[in-house]
Amino acid sequence: MTTPGFHDPVHDHERCLAEALQEAEQLCRDRGAQLTPVRRRVLELVWSEHRPQGAYELLEQLQAERGRVAPPTVYRALDFLLAQGLIHRIESLNAFVGCPRPSHVHNGQFFICEACGATAELSDPGLAERIDRSAAALGFAVNQRIVEVRGHCPDCSIQGSPNP
Amino acid sequence: MTTPGFHDPVHDHERCLAEALQEAEQLCRDRGAQLTPVRRRVLELVWSEHRPQGAYELLEQLQAERGRVAPPTVYRALDFLLAQGLIHRIESLNAFVGCPRPSHVHNGQFFICEACGATAELSDPGLAERIDRSAAALGFAVNQRIVEVRGHCPDCSIQGSPNP
DNA sequence: TTTGATACGTTATAGTATAACAATCAATCG
DNA sequence: CGATTGATTGTTATACTATAACGTATCAAA
Numbered sequence: 429m430t431t432p433g434f435h436d437p438v439h440d441h442e443r444c445l446a447e448a449l450q451e452a453e454q455l456c457r458d459r460g461a462q463l464t465p466v467r468r469r470v471l472e473l474v475w476s477e478h479r480p481q482g483a484y485e486l487l488e489q490l491q492a493e494r495g496r497v498a499p500p501t502v503y504r505a506l507d508f509l510l511a512q513g514l515i516h517r518i519e520s521l522n523a524f525v526g527c528p529r530p531s532h533v534h535n536g537q538f539f540i541c542e543a544c545g546a547t548a549e550l551s552d553p554g555l556a557e558r559i560d561r562s563a564a565a566l567g568f569a570v571n572q573r574i575v576e577v578r579g580h581c582p583d584c585s586i587q588g589s590p591n592p
Numbered sequence: 593m594t595t596p597g598f599h600d601p602v603h604d605h606e607r608c609l610a611e612a613l614q615e616a617e618q619l620c621r622d623r624g625a626q627l628t629p630v631r632r633r634v635l636e637l638v639w640s641e642h643r644p645q646g647a648y649e650l651l652e653q654l655q656a657e658r659g660r661v662a663p664p665t666v667y668r669a670l671d672f673l674l675a676q677g678l679i680h681r682i683e684s685l686n687a688f689v690g691c692p693r694p695s696h697v698h699n700g701q702f703f704i705c706e707a708c709g710a711t712a713e714l715s716d717p718g719l720a721e722r723i724d725r726s727a728a729a730l731g732f733a734v735n736q737r738i739v740e741v742r743g744h745c746p747d748c749s750i751q752g753s754p755n756p
Numbered sequence: 757t758t759t760g761a762t763a764c765g766t767t768a769t770a771g772t773a774t775a776a777c778a779a780t781c782a783a784t785c786g
Numbered sequence: 787c788g789a790t791t792g793a794t795t796g797t798t799a800t801a802c803t804a805t806a807a808c809g810t811a812t813c814a815a816a
Contacts, residue, residue, distance in 0.1 A: 433730050498797060503773065519684040520738055522772060539732045548730060555722050559741055562714055566597045567746035568703045574684055576738040577723055582731035662766060686803060
């Protein structure tokens with residue numbers, strides 16, 4: 429798996445990508461889910477950066493390599509990847525990011541840098557519990573917890589930072 | 593102020609609305625912010641339900657009473673109301689809901705019923721602190737915390753519920 | 757009276773997402 | 787084998803969400 433938190437601007441990203449793809453293949457094999465070429469390629473594109481990417485951003489890249497591709501193609505691939513837990517949707521950005529722990533069911537917390545876009549996923553079970561306790565007090569049955577924290581990552585919050 | 597949590601399907605909503613409007617006027621007066629007729633009307637429309645409403649939903653209502661109204665009009669009003677903290681944007685719905693505690697700076701937590709749309713806002717400072725601690729561990733500087741919990745409200749989670 | 761700031765009107769367009777139906781293909785069964 | 791079924795992808799059109807850019811009106815300060 430990949431390291432938690434933010435990544436160094438220069439890290440071995442080939443390895444992130446390779447590990448994510450390998451884990452996705454394993455997981456789909458185990459579940460009998462079909463990681464087709466389109467779906468696999470979209471997953472690769474999502475994983476090409478540690479930054480949420482919009483559907484149309486992914487679409488453009490697909491079109492660059494395959495000619496005519498229509499929006500439903502990429503949205504269907506994204507739906508599949510979401511259903512398998514291989515990617516997450518960042519609601520506050522209408523964008524998608526790879527999940528570093530796809531085999532582990534969770535609603536993570538996302539820390540999103542407003543300067544460079546880098547996003548880190550954390551999974552604090554205590555936070556989920558705390559939300560669930562509030563929900564219980566309201567008589568509310570929880571399906572999904574969305575936690576998105578906006579701010580500045582370590583690289584962008586120091587003065588003289590690359591993206592002020 | 594209005595009561596916290598979910599509201600009874602039949603409650604004195606006139607009162608919710610009147611209180612929200614009164615507080616908004618007070619708050620704008622204190623700040624020298626202009627609660628113009630359009631802005632005030634949009635706030636009323638947002639407060640017409642305890643359920644987040646889309647910009648175009650609000651736009652339709654405005655058009656019904658004022659003839660031609662273009663999207664920027666409603667978006668500008670929403671921007672103003674957001675800036676004053678009089679409403680909140682629900683990111684996972686692209687929709688807007690009235691803030692029951694506008695004079696109190698906060699990032700609340702929203703509990704959103706996926707059946708009936710009813711939304712309750714809570715403010716658990718401990719939750720915010722917990723998020724901030726995670727952020728600090730990452731070296732992340734927090735600007736905004738978005739917490740949206742999807743599930744079923746008390747009225748919709750009982751069997752034989754109105755909106756299963 | 758001019759100026760500047762603020763709000764609002766208006767037109768056009770950008771960006772995000774899905775409905776509906778056709779085509780393909782592999783697996784299975786009679 | 788040929789037919790059927792289910793899953794996936796292609797294709798076209800359209801719906802939904804949001805903003806850019808520029809013009810107009812108002813009002814208070816200089």
